[in-house]
Amino acid sequence: MLTVAVLISGAGSNLRALLEAAALPDYPARVVAIGADREAEGFAHAEAFGIPRFVVPWRGSAARADWGDELIRALDEVQPDLIVLSGLMRLLPPAVVARYAPCILNTHPAHLPEFPGAHAVRDALAAGASTTGASVIVVDDGVDTGPVLAQERVSVHADDTEQSLHARIKPVERRLLIDVVRRIAVGELDLAAVTSAART
Ligand code: GAR
Numbered sequence: 270m271l272t273v274a275v276l277i278s279g280a281g282s283n284l285r286a287l288l289e290a291a292a293l294p295d296y297p298a299r300v301v302a303i304g305a306d307r308e309a310e311g312f313a314h315a316e317a318f319g320i321p322r323f324v325v326p327w328r329g330s331a332a333r334a335d336w337g338d339e340l341i342r343a344l345d346e347v348q349p350d351l352i353v354l355s356g357l358m359r360l361l362p363p364a365v366v367a368r369y370a371p372c373i374l375n376t377h378p379a380h381l382p383e384f385p386g387a388h389a390v391r392d393a394l395a396a397g398a399s400t401t402g403a404s405v406i407v408v409d410d411g412v413d414t415g416p417v418l419a420q421e422r423v424s425v426h427a428d429d430t431e432q433s434l435h436a437r438i439k440p441v442e443r444r445l446l447i448d449v450v451r452r453i454a455v456g457e458l459d460l461a462a463v464t465s466a467a468r469t
Contacts, residue, residue: 271298271454274349276357281311283355283376286443287450288318297454302347304340306359321347327359337362344369351453353446354408358387366410371460373408376446378438380420381406385413390435393425400424401434403442405449407464416467418458419445 273291275284284303291299303315306327315322325339341364344352354361354375366373379389380402386392393401404420406413423438452458 271351272301272349273298273351273353274302274344274347275300275353275355276304277309277311277355278306278358279309279311279356281314282439283443283446284311285314287447288314290447298450301349304343333362337364340365341368361408363410366408371407371464375406375408376442377404377413378435380404380422381413381417391431394431398425403438403445405445407460416463418449
């Protein structure tokens with residue numbers, strides 16, 4: 270059984286979908302811890318599913334390296350096979366990536382490499398894009414630059430707001446994430462092989 274730690278910052282609706290999938294008897298992964306950089310709203314899902322939670326409070330970019338060290342200590346206690354960034358709105362410090370890569374995934378509400386960063390949905394609308402999408406990637410030291418594991422297009426409607434477009438993207442992200450975690454758990458997807466192939 271693949272063990273997963275999920276890191277969030279906000280509502281955790283994608284986390285919730287993963288928790289629901291992991292509760293199904295034939296799903297080959299389980300969530301063993303939920304962490305955040307603040308007292309996130311999404312911790313309600315941790316409580317609902319009886320999953321341990323931890324907070325490593327963000328204290329500003331000057332303390333980023335210390336935050337990373339604290340995050341490593343919290344994750345080392347859990348020793349997950351896989352870490353999923355599910356709406357964690359922080360760039361992981363290099364020490365965290367070095368410690369856990371390639372076993373860190375990120376979900377992103379755009380068809381990478383289009384619209385990386387913290388405001389992907391807003392940026393797609395501002396660019397007048399007719400389509401955007403959802404991606405699940407391996408985390409590296411860049412901003413949403415790691416190898417893409419799964420992605421799908423989502424159409425932008427003329428009357429879309431950031432909220433309405435994001436609401437259509439999220440179910441796609443959830444489906445992709447649940448499937449990618451399953452494929453990793455059953456050995457269909459080898460993160461070390463994917464990342465070394467991406468380097469060549
Ligand atoms: C998701 O769309 C996730 O991809 C995005 O935040 C949302 C979290 O929603 N993450 C990023 O934009 C990271 N750059 P949720 O808290 O409801 O799951």
